[in-house]
Amino acid sequence: MKMTPLHQEFVLHFGEMGSRWGINRTVGQIYALLFLSSAPLNADQITEALSISRSNTSMGLKELQSWGLVLRKHLPGDRKEHFTTPDDLWLIVRTLIEERKKREIDPTLSKLRELEMQGPGGDDYAEARIAELREMIEMMTDFYDDMARLETEKLVRLMTYGSRLAGLIDKAGGYLPSTRS
Amino acid sequence: MKMTPLHQEFVLHFGEMGSRWGINRTVGQIYALLFLSSAPLNADQITEALSISRSNTSMGLKELQSWGLVLRKHLPGDRKEHFTTPDDLWLIVRTLIEERKKREIDPTLSKLRELEMQGPGGDDYAEARIAELREMIEMMTDFYDDMARLETEKLVRLMTYGSRLAGLIDKAGGYLPSTRS
DNA sequence: CTGAAATTTCAGAAATTTCTGAAAGTCGTG
């Protein structure tokens, strides 16, 4: 691994940002390194490039694989495992959003539903607030599900359409619910 | 502060989720407590309800205010500061997204642009990857900006329209760029 | 099978983050 100044800076940045993204420094760095590398790298190369311990590399790769952000790749003729990032950026973004939803939203949605199941307990305000929150999260995740189902091609076209979308909707005359409550 | 079982569970959940959301346990708990409370609470009430130290409450409130998720409120006749969450959930979500963008996306976008400014350094693959990443982030943040500008009413209508949006775009015959590069 | 190469696990060390109590600071009223 050469590690040009470009690599250095990029990798360090992802390391620093890691904590804000809910992953740790080395995990961010490993991802960044693989992201910039045209050829798959093996664990020893990563260990050396980042000056971390071999076991740390192993754990970081494990986490990245659990996120689906890094793939194992067997290179013929080499016994070592090699690793890459998927090269379709849209796929990466979809994975990232899906995983974050799974970790950051879904548990709360379940909890809110569970709390509502427990029936009225006297605090009307709190109960209403919880119901309202649950409804909003449902609306957003339903919308997300719809978008996630679209092919990238259509998604891009939609996004490029930007603010004109609103006008389009008006014209479409969709008679749809307005703001809640 | 009464702290019914409902409050308890809700507050504890937000505390646990806090770490996944990039805030710490007590900050999550303070927010949850205020979210469920119809009346604004003062720092001592929060301190007591959550059994934390007064200084911890102070720091937590400071952070939540910096996110714009908690507002100071002067109650007439009481010298203490009181705190609430905005009650419009859409506003809360907008704030949350805006702040996360500011903290999690914008610094990276700047960094990518900065790296590109430094001009070609020999690694074509890495440079292309960085450019591609920058372009995608720009496309998404531009779209976000467009959406953020819409009134809530329209946003809701748009979201409720769900997957039919794609068909709409097709019919609109917008001749727009397809997938990048 | 065997054993060397590669990988993973894991207990404790190191680093980082969170939390506390005490001290310093702010504010408004008498």
Place this chain on the structure above:
DNA sequence: CACGACTTTCAGAAATTTCTGAAATTTCAG
């Protein structure tokens, strides 16, 4: 303008997370 009520700051303690080296486990060529 001084005093008490309230709030913030901050250094160090406590808790949590991350990282390491050594040992255990897996893998596969011979």
